[in-house]
Amino acid sequence: MLDWRRIPLSALVGLACTAGIVLLAVFAPWIAPYGHGEVIGDVWAPMSTTAWLGTDNLGRDLLSRMIYGARVTLTIAGAATTLSFTMGSTLGLVAAVTGGRLDRFLSGTVDLIMAIPTLIMALVVLSVLPATVTVLVVVMGILNSTRIFRLSRAVAVDINAMDFVEAARLRGEKTAWIVFSEILPNALTPLISELGLRFIFAVLFLSALSFLGLGVQPPDADWGAMVKENKDGIVFGVPAALVPAAAIGVLTISVNLVADWILNRTSSLKGDRGNS
Amino acid sequence: MPLPLLRQLAQRLVLGLVLLVGVSILIFAGTQILPGDVAQAILGQSATPEALANLRREMGLGDPAVTRYLNWLTGALAGDFGKSLSNGQDIASALGKRLSNTMFLAGCAAAVSIPLAIALGLVAVRHRNGFIDRAISGCGLASTSLPEFFVGYVLMYFFAVKLQWVTSVSVVFDGMSLADRLQAVALPVAVLTTAVLAHMMRMTRAAILNVMESAYIETAELKGLSPLQVIYRHALPNALAPIINVVMLNLAFLVVGVVVVEVIFVYPGMGQYMVDHVSHRDVPVVQACGLIFASVYIGMNMVADLAGVLANPRLRHPK
Numbered sequence: 001m002l003d004w005r006r007i008p009l010s011a012l013v014g015l016a017c018t019a020g021i022v023l024l025a026v027f028a029p030w031i032a033p034y035g036h037g038e039v040i041g042d043v044w045a046p047m048s049t050t051a052w053l054g055t056d057n058l059g060r061d062l063l064s065r066m067i068y069g070a071r072v073t074l075t076i077a078g079a080a081t082t083l084s085f086t087m088g089s090t091l092g093l094v095a096a097v098t099g100g101r102l103d104r105f106l107s108g109t110v111d112l113i114m115a116i117p118t119l120i121m122a123l124v125v126l127s128v129l130p131a132t133v134t135v136l137v138v139v140m141g142i143l144n145s146t147r148i149f150r151l152s153r154a155v156a157v158d159i160n161a162m163d164f165v166e167a168a169r170l171r172g173e174k175t176a177w178i179v180f181s182e183i184l185p186n187a188l189t190p191l192i193s194e195l196g197l198r199f200i201f202a203v204l205f206l207s208a209l210s211f212l213g214l215g216v217q218p219p220d221a222d223w224g225a226m227v228k229e230n231k232d233g234i235v236f237g238v239p240a241a242l243v244p245a246a247a248i249g250v251l252t253i254s255v256n257l258v259a260d261w262i263l264n265r266t267s268s269l270k271g272d273r274g275n276s
Numbered sequence: 277m278p279l280p281l282l283r284q285l286a287q288r289l290v291l292g293l294v295l296l297v298g299v300s301i302l303i304f305a306g307t308q309i310l311p312g313d314v315a316q317a318i319l320g321q322s323a324t325p326e327a328l329a330n331l332r333r334e335m336g337l338g339d340p341a342v343t344r345y346l347n348w349l350t351g352a353l354a355g356d357f358g359k360s361l362s363n364g365q366d367i368a369s370a371l372g373k374r375l376s377n378t379m380f381l382a383g384c385a386a387a388v389s390i391p392l393a394i395a396l397g398l399v400a401v402r403h404r405n406g407f408i409d410r411a412i413s414g415c416g417l418a419s420t421s422l423p424e425f426f427v428g429y430v431l432m433y434f435f436a437v438k439l440q441w442v443t444s445v446s447v448v449f450d451g452m453s454l455a456d457r458l459q460a461v462a463l464p465v466a467v468l469t470t471a472v473l474a475h476m477m478r479m480t481r482a483a484i485l486n487v488m489e490s491a492y493i494e495t496a497e498l499k500g501l502s503p504l505q506v507i508y509r510h511a512l513p514n515a516l517a518p519i520i521n522v523v524m525l526n527l528a529f530l531v532v533g534v535v536v537v538e539v540i541f542v543y544p545g546m547g548q549y550m551v552d553h554v555s556h557r558d559v560p561v562v563q564a565c566g567l568i569f570a571s572v573y574i575g576m577n578m579v580a581d582l583a584g585v586l587a588n589p590r591l592r593h594p595k
Binding site: 010100111112113115116117119120121123124125127128129168200204207211212213214224227231235236237239241242245248249252253257272 | 295298299302303306307308309392397418421422423424425426429430436437438444445461518519528529531534535536539540542546552554555557558559562565569570573574577
């Protein structure tokens with residue numbers, strides 16, 4: 001089983017930071033000293049005992065807004081990642097199992113979407129769609145699902161050629177059974193190692209959109225939107241915008257460290273199985 | 277040039293063109309996915325019927341979508357992107373200067389990052405698994421995970437506001453001397469460099485290490501060549517194709533990655549132009565910018581492909 005002492009230090013640090021941010025987000029109303037829209041003092045006040053991180057561009061407590069912002073960032077990025085995983089892996093597995101025209105159509109569409117830079121495609125679509133959370137999740141989810149489609153299709157094509165799948169097919173099982181009961185359990189390991197990377201991508205993507213003013217709209221704010229709110233202060237020597245920007249960096253680096261460790265673990269597991 | 281090679285190059289070119297057409301359809305379709313129509317989306321729910329009818333006529337929304345797409349595409353091919361909805365400006369003339377500004381920025385970033393990435397990659401291989409190698413790959417992890425605006429604002433905070441070495445916004449205008457222009461883009465170039473450096477460097481390192489494990493390298497080592505000669509004369513030529521590939525892919529990323537960087541430093545390039553008009557729901561401008569960005573991206577990827585075929589004779593004979 002999992003032995004805590006055998007986890008490398010970098011992964012432990014990553015786990016601790018990720019868990020800390022998740023806890024802050026979940027218990028935001030109990031932890032944050034002020035409400036997320038509450039004006040408590042001057043604009044861009046420096047750090048003090050009443051406002052630990054100072055105040056933002058409207059005199060709101062930066063720390064409280066950071067804690068509530070963690071909620072928005074994690075929720076939207078998490079929802080988009082979940083959507084892209086469900087969609088990408090289901091379509092990828094189905095494409096691999098059915099093959100033929102459906103496979104060619106899906107693969108062609110994915111190739112086409114991937115030929116356009118993600119951010120540019122998102123900008124094009126967001127120029128006509130309303131900027132709501134649902135739209136954001138769906139747009140990010142779809143654009144993010146292309147890589148998962150490719151990965152799961154590639155993995156499933158290999159598994160599809162194995163004897164136990166052939167046996168299931170000869171038994172007369174339906175496509176849905178073959179996809180979800182025969183292939184999915186065996187394709188899970190590579191997909192899970194991809195999960196962390198896709199989540200990081202979703203966090204950075206959301207932050208970039210919000211920073212450009214096209215993501216989360218005021219009065220709500222994720223960390224990217226908070227950078228946008230406070231960016232004008234930089235010129236006056238107010239570092240308030242650096243706090244949410246750094247927080248995004250801490251989140252993505254910690255998830256990356258954990259993902260790296262899981263990747264190493266699973267690949268070494270596979271190696272062992274092959275040797276014995 | 278031998279005939280099969282020419283045929284293969286031609287095949288890739290045709291493939292790229294097909295991809296471009298597909299992408300133009302996707303960009304056009306991306307602005308038509310609303311249940312209502314574009315005019316409604318642009319003017320909002322509170323628009324008067326007259327205003328809606330006017331805008332629909334202006335955009336030719338009475339025609340079927342296929343006709344509008346073909347009109348748009350033929351116009352775009354002739355360099356005519358129509359007029360901006362928000363200020364009535366001719367889009368093509370507004371884009372021209374901004375496109376060259378963006379290319380200047382991306383070009384400067386490429387000129388700094390490519391030599392640096394290859395040099396650092398070689399250093400990492402030379403001191404494999406040593407302290408330098410680890411430090412370089414650690415920085416790599418950080419630079420791929422950090423958002424561009426973090427690096428951008430940190431640099432701006434220290435170098436423009438605290439130390440006042442450069443101005444905080446990158447103003448460029450006509451008739452500016454090259455030296456001033458270079459100084460104005462110094463910070464944006466630094467941010468773009470950190471964004472692509474790590475990936476390029478890591479791929480260079482991986483490509484060379486891959487070659488270093490082959491038998492002829494061992495032979496070269498055993499016959500007493502210096503490590504530098506082994507890398508330079510034996511490993512590098514064979515690692516060239518993957519390195520060229522990575523460089524081109526990163527250049528493609530640079531051209532697109534400028535969007536956020538231009539907004540940070542208020543640089544008058546294509547990216548900022550596009551973002552501004554997305555929030556104004558100025559669909560013709562967004563379509564034009566989207567098409568240009570996507571074409572540059574696909575073009576770079578195609579060049580990477582072609583360079584790969586030319587640099588690696590083994591790729592010329594597919595099974």
